Amino acid sequence: MVAEKAEERIDELRGVAREIRFQIVDMVHEAQSGHISPGFSAADIMAALYFELMRIDPKNPSAPERDRFVLSKGHACPVLYATLALRGYFPVEELKTLRRLGTRLQGHPVAGYLPGVDATTGSLGMGASQSLGIALEARLTGKQYDVWALLGDGELNEGLIWETAAAAAKYKLGNLVFIVDRNGLQTDGSCEVVMPMEPIDKKFAAFNWHVLKMDGHNMPEILATLRAAREFRTGPVCVIAKTIKGKGVGFMENSLEWHSKPPNDEQYAKAVAELRGGQA
Amino acid sequence: MSVVKAKIATRRAFGERVLQRGADDPNFVVFESDLGKSSQSNLFGDAYPDRYFNLGIAELNTLAAAAGMAAGGRTVFVAGYSVFLTMRALEAVRSFICYPKLNVKLYASHGGLTAAIDGVTHQGSEDIAFMTSIPNMKVLVPADSVSARAACDLALATPGPVFVRLMRDPLCEFYPEGETFRIGGSKTVRAGKDITIASYGDIVFQALEAAESLAAIGIEAEVIDMYSLKPADTASVMESIGRTGALLVAENHQKRNGLGYELAAAVLKNHPVPFDNLGLDDCFAESGNYFAMIDKFGFSGVKIAAAARRLIAAKREKTLMDFQPARESIRQ
Numbered sequence: 001m002v003a004e005k006a007e008e009r010i011d012e013l014r015g016v017a018r019e020i021r022f023q024i025v026d027m028v029h030e031a032q033s034g035h036i037s038p039g040f041s042a043a044d045i046m047a048a049l050y051f052e053l054m055r056i057d058p059k060n061p062s063a064p065e066r067d068r069f070v071l072s073k074g075h076a077c078p079v080l081y082a083t084l085a086l087r088g089y090f091p092v093e094e095l096k097t098l099r100r101l102g103t104r105l106q107g108h109p110v111a112g113y114l115p116g117v118d119a120t121t122g123s124l125g126m127g128a129s130q131s132l133g134i135a136l137e138a139r140l141t142g143k144q145y146d147v148w149a150l151l152g153d154g155e156l157n158e159g160l161i162w163e164t165a166a167a168a169a170k171y172k173l174g175n176l177v178f179i180v181d182r183n184g185l186q187t188d189g190s191c192e193v194v195m196p197m198e199p200i201d202k203k204f205a206a207f208n209w210h211v212l213k214m215d216g217h218n219m220p221e222i223l224a225t226l227r228a229a230r231e232f233r234t235g236p237v238c239v240i241a242k243t244i245k246g247k248g249v250g251f252m253e254n255s256l257e258w259h260s261k262p263p264n265d266e267q268y269a270k271a272v273a274e275l276r277g278g279q280a
Numbered sequence: 281m282s283v284v285k286a287k288i289a290t291r292r293a294f295g296e297r298v299l300q301r302g303a304d305d306p307n308f309v310v311f312e313s314d315l316g317k318s319s320q321s322n323l324f325g326d327a328y329p330d331r332y333f334n335l336g337i338a339e340l341n342t343l344a345a346a347a348g349m350a351a352g353g354r355t356v357f358v359a360g361y362s363v364f365l366t367m368r369a370l371e372a373v374r375s376f377i378c379y380p381k382l383n384v385k386l387y388a389s390h391g392g393l394t395a396a397i398d399g400v401t402h403q404g405s406e407d408i409a410f411m412t413s414i415p416n417m418k419v420l421v422p423a424d425s426v427s428a429r430a431a432c433d434l435a436l437a438t439p440g441p442v443f444v445r446l447m448r449d450p451l452c453e454f455y456p457e458g459e460t461f462r463i464g465g466s467k468t469v470r471a472g473k474d475i476t477i478a479s480y481g482d483i484v485f486q487a488l489e490a491a492e493s494l495a496a497i498g499i500e501a502e503v504i505d506m507y508s509l510k511p512a513d514t515a516s517v518m519e520s521i522g523r524t525g526a527l528l529v530a531e532n533h534q535k536r537n538g539l540g541y542e543l544a545a546a547v548l549k550n551h552p553v554p555f556d557n558l559g560l561d562d563c564f565a566e567s568g569n570y571f572a573m574i575d576k577f578g579f580s581g582v583k584i585a586a587a588a589r590r591l592i593a594a595k596r597e598k599t600l601m602d603f604q605p606a607r608e609s610i611r612q
Contacts, residue, residue, distance in 0.1 A: 064352070111351065111380055119351060120380050123371060129341050130376060133348020136333065140309065140349075163341035170336075 009052075010219045016086065017047040017219075021248045022275045023082035023095055027105075029268040031098040034107075037246035037258040039079030041183040041216065042150060045241060046083045048222045049148060053230070058088035061115035067145050068134050070119040072127025073152035073181060074108040075260070080117070081105050089116040125158030127151075128178065132164050135176040135236075146175045146230065154186025157195045162207070165236075169208035174233035177226075178209075181216065183245035185256055204238040216241030249274050283488060286424060286450040291389040293425030294446050295320030297432035298357060298387070302328050305436065308355040310387075311335060313342045313364070319389045321359035339364045343372035343384075350382040355436065361395070362388035362404030362445055370410055377441050378416040385435040386411075391421070391445035392532035393560075393574060394482055399567040404445070405560055409537035411443040412510045418463055419510040421445045421481040426455040427507055438463055445481060449570065452485045466513035468520070472500035475588050475595075476520040478543060479530045480506045486574065487530055489581030494588055501588055506539055514546040521547065526554045526595045528588050530579045535559040554594040556587050 020043045028034040050056070054067040071080045078098065085092045090104070097103040104114040108122025118134070121127035131149035138145050155161065168176055180200065188194050197203070201211045210232050214225035222241075229237045245259075246252030249271045263271060288296075298310065302324050309331045316322035316334060325332035335342040339360060346356040358365065365388050366373070377384045388407065395402045411419050418438060422428040428446065435442040454469065461467075469484065470491050479487040484505045491501040502520050506512055521527050527547055529540035540557025547555055558579040565577055574580045 119348065120376055123375055125340075126344050126347075126372060126376055129344030129372075130348035130351065132341070133345035134351055135348075136345065137349045137352060137354060140330070160340050160344065163336070163338035164345070167335050167338070167341055167345065 017044045020082045024078040027095040027098040032262045038076035041243035068118045068147045070127045070131040070149040074121030084116040124155040125160035135173045165207040168236040176236045178238045183243045210237045216243035290428035291446040293428035295323045297429040299323040310357045312359040319359035339368040343369035347376040355383040359387040362391040362407040366407040366410045378414045381440045386443040394447035396570040396573040423484040430461040464511040467505040470503040472502035475526040476524045486581040490584035529557040531559045
């Protein structure tokens with residue numbers, strides 16, 4: 001009975017992730033601008049965080065004790081906007097205003113524009129560093145919130161990431177979790193060709209972070225790993241999520257082309273049919 | 281008001297004030313990048329270790345993490361050298377502190393050539409250009425310890441980001457205790473009718489020296505301390521040049537995009553008068569004695585007085601200043 005319930009919940013979360021992906025394609029098609037595939041690789045993780053793990057209340061988006069989320073890979077913001085809308089932070093219809101003049105859905109996320117956005121991001125590395133400050137604030141005030149930051153794997157090229165990693169370990173920030181969206185591709189090509197960062201796990205471990213790994217598209221594994229990350233409280237945790245860029249729409253998967261390309265009407269119809277029709 | 285030799289630098293006065301304010305305001309914190317002694321922020325750190333964060337020699341992380349800490353409204357001072365705070369971490373200051381209008385207060389020692397002896401890598405000779413260019417940023421440059429303490433209070437009382445440029449070495453004291461300052465204000469520190477000299481920070485004292493020597497030959501220069509560079513009190517400058525008919529700006533900074541450029545634009549729009557500006561002429565300085573340096577690069581009291589005399593001659597002949605090509609002799 002309990003197992004059945006858990007299985008049901010997993011299915012619900014998978015459904016949420018599919019809906020997030022649909023909304024991403026829909027808004028980027030409407031705007032004819034924006035990043036689809038960097039959001040697709042993170043959609044399952046976002047569903048798990050916002051619909052299961054984070055202690056948040058969309059009706060009270062500024063609650064002092066709420067868990068914080070920082071999208072350090074800020075270009076993937078359609079995934080954040082879709083998740084926030086579906087979770088009830090603002091109307092889903094507003095997603096259609098992405099990148100339009102006067103919109104709250106800026107090209108990269110801006111704190112204060114939109115309920116639920118905890119940090120202004122878009123310049124890689126800067127979100128991770130801000131998440132350190134947000135976590136230090138909790139330490140100073142004794143607040144019990146956790147800080148989740150989602151990083152791109154290409155983003156690890158930034159020297160700032162490693163300044164942040166050293167400082168988070170210095171302050172033993174047990175309330176800080178980095179999730180690295182390891183989809184293996186960055187703008188100019190394969191991450192390991194553009195700038196080899198492996199072994200990523202050993203690098204974070206050498207900076208005195210607790211390191212976990214997971215399949216970023218396997219919902220039970222995501223839940224189990226991120227829960228384990230929250231059980232570890234003596235220092236910062238880095239979760240390396242193996243993902244597929246463009247996951248969910250066949251012709252977008254593992255393709256550099258779809259990093260920041262909007263779909264035309266035909267591609268949009270094909271993507272929607274796949275997302276609506278099958279398992280993503 | 282008279283000019284007397286200072287016992288402490290403005291960085292020290294500012295650091296002492298941060299320490300004092302720490303006692304009655306338990307909410308603000310101080311971040312720095314391993315320059316606690318040099319910025320004098322260690323005065324606060326020694327008294328309040330729990331509210332003091334040395335993020336190591338990593339200015340970018342220090343500023344971006346300060347943005348994170350300030351995200352919920354907290355005030356964060358970030359102490360360091362002007363050159364590193366404004367250049368190494370410029371993007372964090374612009375996009376993640378000024379854009380969201382956070383209460384981050386940049387406590388910037390070694391501004392301009394006040395770090396003359398350390399050489400170009402440690403001189404913040406473009407700091408004002410960078411900081412005044414960013415929306416939401418306010419910029420203060422106190423000349424002495426009374427105004428430095430006031431700058432600390434203004435930074436704390438003013439919502440949003442504030443940049444305060446401070447000096448490495450003790451120069452002069454000028455303002456009496458209790459003198460009041462405001463964001464967007466200025467002080468006419470000497471009245472005159474023949475020419476207006478606008479300056480800020482350490483060069484205010486050079487301007488006063490110049491005014492003294494000009495007085496000896498019958499020229500009465502009005503000297504304005506533009507301690508608030510952004511917003512700048514252009515109204516007071518306009519009022520002054522309405523009476524004097526000439527404006528000279530002298531600053532310890534690149535000429536380009538400094539106070540001279542700011543006031544030149546205002547003068548040209550509102551009330552064109554003979555105008556000149558002194559500062560680094562699109563060149564780098566070098567290591568050396570501070571006083572020798574500001575003379576060599578053209579903004580000592582002697583050089584200010586000479587420029588004032590040229591301007592007054594132009595005013596009398598009703599001509600604008602001749603265009604003078606950059607002085608090749610002091611270019612690198």
